[in-house]
Amino acid sequence: xxxxxxxxxxxxxxxxxxxxxxxxxxxxxxxxxxxxxxxxxxxxxxxxxxxxxxxxxxxxxxxxxxxxxxxxxxxxxxxxxxxxxxxxxxxxxxxxxxxxxxxxxxxxxxxxxxxxxxxxxxxxxxxxxxxxxxxxxxxxxxxxxxxxxxxxxxxxxxxxxxxxxxxxxxxxxxxxxxxxxxxxxxxxxxxxxxxxxxxxxxxxxxxxxxxxxxxxxxxxxxxxxxxxxxxxxxxxxxxxxxxxxxxxxxxxxxxxxxxxxxxxxxxxxxxxxxxxxxxxxxxxxxxxxxxxxxxxxxxxxxxxxxxxxxxxxxxxxxxxxxxxxxxxxxxxxxxxxxxxxxxxxxxxxxxxxxxxxxxxxxxxxxxxxxxxxxxxxxxxxx
Numbered sequence: 489x490x491x492x493x494x495x496x497x498x499x500x501x502x503x504x505x506x507x508x509x510x511x512x513x514x515x516x517x518x519x520x521x522x523x524x525x526x527x528x529x530x531x532x533x534x535x536x537x538x539x540x541x542x543x544x545x546x547x548x549x550x551x552x553x554x555x556x557x558x559x560x561x562x563x564x565x566x567x568x569x570x571x572x573x574x575x576x577x578x579x580x581x582x583x584x585x586x587x588x589x590x591x592x593x594x595x596x597x598x599x600x601x602x603x604x605x606x607x608x609x610x611x612x613x614x615x616x617x618x619x620x621x622x623x624x625x626x627x628x629x630x631x632x633x634x635x636x637x638x639x640x641x642x643x644x645x646x647x648x649x650x651x652x653x654x655x656x657x658x659x660x661x662x663x664x665x666x667x668x669x670x671x672x673x674x675x676x677x678x679x680x681x682x683x684x685x686x687x688x689x690x691x692x693x694x695x696x697x698x699x700x701x702x703x704x705x706x707x708x709x710x711x712x713x714x715x716x717x718x719x720x721x722x723x724x725x726x727x728x729x730x731x732x733x734x735x736x737x738x739x740x741x742x743x744x745x746x747x748x749x750x751x752x753x754x755x756x757x758x759x760x761x762x763x764x765x766x767x768x769x770x771x772x773x774x775x776x777x778x779x780x781x782x783x784x785x786x787x788x789x790x791x792x793x794x795x796x797x798x799x800x801x802x803x804x805x806x807x808x809x810x811x812x813x814x815x816x817x818x819x820x821x822x823x824x825x826x827x828x829x830x831x832x833x834x835x836x837x838x839x840x841x842x843x844x845x846x847x848x849x850x851x852x853x854x855x856x857x858x859x860x861x862x863x864x865x866x867x868x869x870x
Contacts, residue, residue, distance in 0.1 A: 510831035833852060
């Protein structure tokens with residue numbers, strides 16, 4: 489059954505005719521890699537290059553190609569991937585966080601969050617046929633090094649060595665996503681075990697048993713951090729984790745659907761501003777709004793998860809509620825995309841109804857593609 493047919497048509501046109509062409513023609517640097525941002529007048533912003541942006545942009549074009557974009561998606565994906573592999577890889581197999589536009593290293597830190605996106609991009613490159621055994625070898629080396637250097641005895645990974653606290657759930661969410669992508673690509677070792685370990689950590693430590701919501705910050709033994717930070721709950725991450733905990737079913741054969749629905753429910757009940765109809769940035773542990781900004785990425789995660797849950801739902805009323813949430817999330821997303829140069833976006837929607845006037849960050853494209861892929865597939869348009 490098709491879902492959100494009109495929205496899918498709009499999304500396909502925006503993506504194929506505007507965004508993918510623009511972020512290739514303007515967003516790619518002819519000297520190598522992708523720009524961090526494009527100003528809202530359509531000009532690239534000169535800045536140092538974060539690792540996560542190169543990985544995410546490479547993925548965006550691989551996903552665009554998978555969805556049927558007939559532009560130069562292979563060339564674009566390789567443009568980002570080649571720059572990443574040439575300039576960010578450290579001798580130990582991990583990847584530095586920042587380089588100059590010419591590829592010169594600026595920050596040797598191997599950020600845990602960034603490593604997840606390298607794994608993610610490599611998995612999709614392998615699936616897309618953009619590399620062979622060398623991609624598998626690079627991914628395995630990265631994971632083995634993380635296990636050896638950053639493994640936490642309770643589970644999951646440390647942020648750094650020497651230890652840096654608090655520990656964070658967010659990098660683990662993306663590590664789960666990346667390792668699941670490798671398993672889905674047919675390469676189980678060692679990625680399936682890493683994914684299972686992160687799921688177990690989430691189920692036993694990261695999720696608040698009283699509310700079903702996942703937190704952001706933890707002490708060294710994976711207890712909620714002391715003070716306000718331990719109570720932070722981001723609605724966007726409730727939706728994103730809920731999708732992943734649902735996704736472990738078909739990929740790993742694990743059933744965490746009850747936890748995923750409860751987590752989504754927390755985000756949907758407390759995290760949606762009723763004036764803007766958008767997911768706010770942060771709540772406290774009881775569901776009270778602590779940061780009313782609405783970031784673009786949270787709307788895409790709500791859209792994706794609501795669509796997936798709607799497609800799997802057999803109860804008509806519950807299915808209708810998920811569809812309504814997806815419609816609302818898509819309308820909110822369109823508000824961010826309503827800018828003078830089509831294919832760009834706002835990132836922050838303030839409580840007073842205004843958007844922050846700033847350059848469009850390339851890092852958002854990953855989230856947009858992840859949601860629109862599900863929308864197009866739900867409609868049968870891809």
